[in-house]
Amino acid sequence: MNLKKSILLIVLILVIDQLSKIYIKTNFVLGESVQVFSWFKILFIENEGAAWGTKLSDILPISESLGKLFLTIFRLFAIFGIGYWLFDIIKKKSPKVLILAVSLIFAGALGNIIDSVFYGLLFNESNNEVAELFSNEPYGNLFYGKVVDMLYFPLIDTTWPEWVPSVGGKNFRFFEPIFNIADTAISTGVGILIFFNKRAFAKTES
Template identity: 65%
Template structure:
């Protein structure tokens, strides 16, 4: 698979990801949502840290995370270029392109959204507000909106630790970039032998 085709995949994912995020950010206030089906909602939340809402504590935790993401994206980009150069399998190149696109999409939020938008608490944010954004460079929040509460209810009392507690499956809220990363990783797992074929050892 050529580098041009992999770049096209990255551009398409980034466009869908960023268009959806800008729309949500400029159309909803934080916590607002739309129920599409019982098992699917559009719900606007912001993620200040890593996946699953985890955070790095401390004053410079957010800055460290963003810098780490920037370093990681360089590594993923090199992996993609090197895989294309070595004529790796199509599934590997597609998977890396999806992972790169998703990581880059969330990096855009982390790096620039603090400057580009004002706060979304109790109001719909404005793009390029006259009085400045809600944060500084490298301190933006990642916009999430896809919510799939497939099942909600109380767990059986006999379950250890969680018995009798209210439980939602699936609870995390995510975005197109997260889906792209998950799809790329899923391809690597599902088609591991095609993605990383073993070289035959000559006798």
């Protein structure tokens, strides 16, 4: 996989990711959902933190605002590191599967960084109203954007049998996380590295 193909893949993922996020943001109120299938919904939420909505302020004794800034800056450093890794493995003509995986991870990370860095300046709030792109009343500042998520797959939505200890009668839902195209690209890239580890990191003959 050469540099041109890698860039094409990254641009394609970014375009799909950002178009889907802008569409959701400008057509859905926060929390609004549309059921596509019994096991798939479009559900608009915003993620202010890291994976699974975790915030640094939940872990460290710092304010939410400072935690958000640190997280966005960390993401920026991370994307530069991933970008350098991608350029390096392409230059070294590493296995195609490795370049594919890192390209997916880079594209996904960059897609979410765009939200974190710029969305606070581009959109107004989505609470009880549909947001406007290039709003005169943006909800945040540079580096304080919220990541837009919308893909929800409650594959199993049922209730535990009454006879099951401690959870009997309670709701059970699988799969709970709500994510976006960028998250999908990252997860796919990581999955490729895990399942095709030997091929991805195979030593090339000099």
